[in-house]
Amino acid sequence: MRWEDLDKQPCSLARTLSVVGDRWTMMVLRECFLGLRRFDGIEKRLGITRHVLADRLKKLVENGVLYKAPYQQKPVREEYRLTEKGLELHPVMLALVHWGDKHMVDERGGPIVHIHRKCGQAMQPVTVCSCCGEPVTARDIRVEASPHWQDLSKELLP
Known part of the structure; x- marks a missing residue:
């Protein structure tokens, strides 16, 4: 299976990964959930190159995970906000953070607490x-x- 063909697979996980399945996209989403909305802020916090960040933001907007909202008129400047579809990724993010707090930390434990x-x-x-x-x-x-997918059950399930 090729990376660029994931969105065509009859598997919800594969189609989801076609949108959010790379490390930079997940890190961009982390920043959005932490309240960062502006390109420059995300770029600075992540240390990501401008073209990679622009690409990930564009993909998230095209797939309805983020939307652009103007915050300044002259010149027009936009920030990135989570859509309802994007907010529905929150349990996924929490689960990944929890796993990391359990398996990927040192003796100090996780760096943040969710209250x-x-x-x-x-x-x-x-x-x-x-x-x-x-x-x-x-x-x-x-x-x-x-x-609805009985014809694919032999392909999808062992």
Whole structure:
């Protein structure tokens, strides 16, 4: 499977990775979730080259993850804001940060803490069943082909 063909795959993960699957894109999204919106601020914080940043931002805008909003008229200057589609990546980002805090840190632990605004407590992301509310892990889930994709079940599933 070629990188540029991921968006054509009958796999939701592959299609998702075609949009957010490289390191710079994820780092740009991290900055957006941390509140940075302007090109220069993101560029400075990440130490990324202008052309790579412009490319990643363009792709995120084209795919509806970010939108450009003017913040100055003369000259026109725009900032990048998360769309609803982009905000829906937050659980993914939290899960990756949590994994990193568990497996990729030194003795000091993770560098940031996520505080739940409502209760004021440090929180950890938990995946729960949307029907019964019970926490789930990989061992608690069975994967089946969707009825709409039965013809592809032999390709997708072992």
